[in-house]
Amino acid sequence: MRDYELTVVISPSVADDEVTATLEKKVSQFITERGGSITEVKPWGRKRLAYPIKNHNEGNYVLTIFKMDPNLTAELESSLELSEEILRHLLVRLSD
DSSP states (O other): OEEEEEEEEEOTTSOGGGHHHHHIIIIIHHHHHTTOEEEEEEEEEEEEEEEEETTEEEEEEEEEEEEEOGGGHHHHHHHHHHOSSEEEEEEEEOOO
8 A cells, every 4th residue: 555645626517515526436436445545635626727628717626645556546547537527637656
């Protein structure tokens, strides 16, 4: 198990009160079902994007810190790329 930090930008078409449910469905459920554990979830709120992504000028940013098997990171990233609600993501391994 390694420590990771995941930052996602969720589409503004997802209502603010549904951001947590979207994150739970797309990220938290993936991690916990595969034996990982979530340490912390920090919603940063809706912010203006530096450039338009899929015709959106804003996005809901959420930071998630978790532990997961390193062999599953590629699978997590591919599921995030397929999601229509998530505009961008950045997965970073934290130093050991």
